[in-house]
Amino acid sequence: MGDEDGGRRGGITRDLQKLKQQAMAYYQENDVPRKLEDLLNSTFYLQPADVYGHLANYFSKLAKPPSICKIVGKAILDGLGLPTLQVEISCTIQNFPKYICSVAIPTHFEVVENALPEALDAEEAERAQAVSTAVQWINQSITEELWGLVPSNQAEVDHRLRIFFEHKVQEDKERKELEKSQEEPVPAPPPVMPPPPPPPPSKKKGQKAGRRDTLLEKPVLPAEPPEPVLHGSMAIGAVSLAVAKASATLASDPLYLTLASLKHDQEQPSTFSMPLLMGSVLSCGKSSPGKLHLMKEVICIPSPGLTTKQSIELLLEIQKQVNREMETLPPPKQETKKGHNGGKRAQPPITGKVSHLGCLTINFDAIEQPLLLIQGICSNLGLELGVNFHLAINCAGHELMDYSKGKYEVMVGTYKSAAEMVELYVDLINKYPSIIALIDPFRKEDSEQWDSLYAALTSRCYIIAGTASGSVSKLLEYRNISTLKSHGLIIKHTNQTTMSDLVEITHLINGKKHLAVFGSTDSESSDDSLVDLAVGLGARFIKLGGLSRGERMTKYNRLLAIEEELIQRGIWEDATATMAEESLGPLDSIFPTEIIEESAKT
Structure with a gap:
């Protein structure tokens, strides 16, 4: 047992010695002693508090850049009192976690003011599920996906978010296929023969040939099905925006400058x-x-x-x-107008x-x-x-x-x-x-x-x-x-x-x-x-x-x-x-x- 403890202590000593050698190599390579001496000489006539401030600024430049350590998703209310998504970003700065900023993203749902109560209830349930799923994604998975990344590396952040979302889309597809396969097959009804076409109408006297065809309008194409929106997808856009805002905040820049740099290949x-x-x-x-x-x-x-x-x-x-x-x-005259239910209002x-x-x-x-x-x-x-x-x-x-x-x-x-x-x-x-x-x-x-x-x-x-x-x-x-x-x-x-x-x-x-x-x-x-x-x-x-x-x-x-x-x-x-x-x-x-x-x- 003693030999085992001694071996462990020896391993720790060797690791410490290795770290010291790496630190000495870093200081020599960057000429830290000379730079520190110059810094102290330049601050000789300053007050002690000012000297400490200069030293803190100097060593902060040598520290590891801030990195993402925590992302929190929350359900909040928008301007209409409806649920939407908020994202908070925290970063590790000089070994300490610090809250940086938050953003909110609107939902994609359109507001239909005259919709039936049943439709409104269904949409309310859809909206709530979309927001709650996004909160779940963020708090359970996305923090782990982005942990340790530097917020200014927007391309890498968005790449990881895109891969994460593609996996979620694939999971949803597989789930739907499984549910479909487990459903009991319903026998198809026997085919129904269409009735014979009616005889062509007799042409009225004096009617020119082809006139009826010119008056016929093309049939209206049915509405395309709405684009499928995966519940939780709000998390991707919101986190991407939050990281961009965190990058701007850490650089003490307004958000529009950070976005302009993204568009112009890091040149403002x-x-x-x-x-x-x-x-x-x-x-x-x-x-x-x-x-x-x-x-x-x-x-x-x-x-x-x-x-x-x-x-x-x-x-x-x-x-x-x-x-x-x-x-x-002036107020309009009171008129009656037939409603959809045949009543009057x-x-x-x-x-x-x-x-x-x-x-x-x-x-x-x-x-x-x-x-x-x-x-x-x-x-x-x-x-x-x-x-x-x-x-x-x-x-x-x-x-x-x-x-x-x-x-x-x-x-x-x-x-x-x-x-x-x-x-x-x-x-x-x-x-x-x-x-x-x-x-x-x-x-x-x-x-x-x-x-x-x-x-x-x-x-x-x-x-x-x-x-x-x-x-x-x-x-x-x-x-x-x-x-x-x-x-x-x-x-x-x-x-x-x-x-x-x-x-x-x-x-x-x-x-x-x-x-x-x-x-x-x-x-x-x-x-x-x-x-x-x-x-x-x-x-x-x-x-x-x-x-x-x-x-x-x-x-x-x-x-x-x-x-x-x-x-x-x-x-x-x-x-x-x-x-x-x-x-x-x-x-x-x-x-x-x-x-x-x-x-x-x-």
């Missing part, structure tokens, strides 16, 4: 321009109380010649005038509430009404619509389709085929040329109409795909952002989208000469990282909703803070400075000319 650009604002001022979509369904959001875009601060002030003034105009309008008041998008929901019964309201406000303020600011319409085409009729319901009882919708939009732009962008004018399934509208309005109005564009992951999987003919995409940071994915998708969009629009989700949290993403990755636009609700105002305030910081640092650049000087149309005041040129070629 010499100047930054702020994204142009898309501010929602009205909501007249399908969930609004009026007959009008077409305009889920009426959006104001201040001139790029304005600073962000001036743009926000302009949007606030317009919003204030909208509220005043609504207060002066009174017409709601002219104004509704502030929607989850942060803008006023208004009762309008015609397409022109919200546009005329904005025109009148513009005139009262001494502004010129189409010069001081422009308009955009979020049509939310996927919400308008009535599949029982195979047509878009633009107003209650007014239905348009996909081909008729093209004519409607062209007429609308002819009458209101200040509308310079249409978001989601159709469902993604109506690709032929996307092509037609793009060709008809390419130099006058920009077509932007939001919900119709699909997720970032799917776009990167197929390396194709041109499935639908459009001029730009709305990018949202949700689910398994990492910082590396966002860098890649912006490179892809820029390479295709498209517009990158960073947009908030339906259900937002108070986290303001989206603004840093837009600034750091060079988005042309940022779409945050209206200037109401705390979760949206935090992002507008972050825009103001970043612009002020850029100006103080002397790296702010006017948005108009990045646009080409050659004039090819009225949109040059908003969009870069190179995009118009590329659109004309394609």
